[in-house]
Amino acid sequence: MNGTRPIRDVYDAVADTTRRKLLRMLADVEELPLHEITVHFQMGRTAVSKHLGILKDAGLVTQRKVGRETRYRLNATxxxxxxxxxxxxxxxxxxxxxxxxxxxxxxx
The missing domain is CATH 1.20.5 (Single alpha-helices involved in coiled-coils or other helix-helix interfaces)
Known part of the structure; x- marks a missing residue:
């Protein structure tokens, strides 16, 4: 598999309501750190991270480290x-x- 093809299907990634809410949140800002995203959900940080991982595997979000913090950004392409x-x-x-x-x- 080449490095440009997403690992996960985009349809599968957006099938979940939590992941659609994450995409909507990220569409409104340039980027958000994980701790700011997590407060909007009634689930733990690990569960939110798993959802973001699925979106990342589909190429819908990117992440970058700033110190010990992970920040997420929408890639709507x-x-x-x-x-x-x-x-x-x-x-x-x-x-x-x-x-x-x-x-x-x-x-x-």
Whole structure:
């Protein structure tokens, strides 16, 4: 496996509500240290770290050490894959609804 391909699937990473909340939090700031992230969840630091690890494996967050502190930052680029997938179905449904409207108009 090359160094640029994520280890974890982006869909798997965002399937969990806690991880989606983490992504949303990180979208609002440049970066956050783990201790500031943890206070927003009703779980321990280790559990939050595991969720961040899954997001990191999918390429959705990056981390850096500042002294003894680990800081996390959003990398939204992998979310483009999800956006592209959803966009296809948006067009699919628009087309189907237009055909349904056309059929309903013809029935009048």
């Amino acid at each position: 992998p979310l483009r894959e999800i956006q592209d997938w959803v966009s296809f179905y948006e067009g699919f449904w628009k087309e189907r609804i237009a055909k349904l409207n056309q059929l309903l108009e013809e029935k009048k």
